[in-house]
Amino acid sequence: KAGVTQTPRYLIKTRGQQVTLSCSPISGHRSVSWYQQTPGQGLQFLFEYFSETQRNKGNFPGRFSGRQFSNSRSEMNVSTLELGDSALYLCASRQGQSGNTIYFGEGSWLTVV
């Protein structure tokens, strides 16, 4: 069974640009969430989707957005990139809405220059 798959794995963007990251959850998992990991702030929750609906959102500015498709795949978008957006973006999936183990993908390393 394939794990959580994230693309691209590495990317470099310029300040002011926008970026879209993609996540395919484990087959059969309908719940997807996104996290940002930086050396200074650690792992921080961005948002969570279940059945194409955003269920929860972390304390990030509106430049960070996401969506989930009917096949449970998810994308997150960051517009008007800032240097501080450089981070590892992790996607996680879970089978249901609660009570199950959460599995992480390998992450997308974003560098903003």
Added chain:
Amino acid sequence: EDKVVQSPLSLVVHEGDTVTLNCSYEVTNFRSLLWYKQEKKAPTFLFMLTSSGIEKKSGRLSSILDKKELFSILNITATQTGDSAVYLCAVVGAQGAQKLVFGQGTRLTINP
């Protein structure tokens, strides 16, 4: 606001030693506590704890939760160099579902 604090932040031991990593938390309507191991990639799931006093064990690793005192420990016995990693503790609270609140992590280094 939900909060997770791990200690120590960094630990260096020799191969064969036993280590105990600590995680204390403050969370509204606690649901579960999870331990992950992170090397230079995605966090790998270790344990999920929901009930107090019940030890979860996997090989040389074990973990227990104390819901009264709001903490958990992760024990690793007979450590090996491959155990070197950052160990992350996370809790799920009232907002539930997939919102994990993570601690800062404990960076464990095992020297041969």
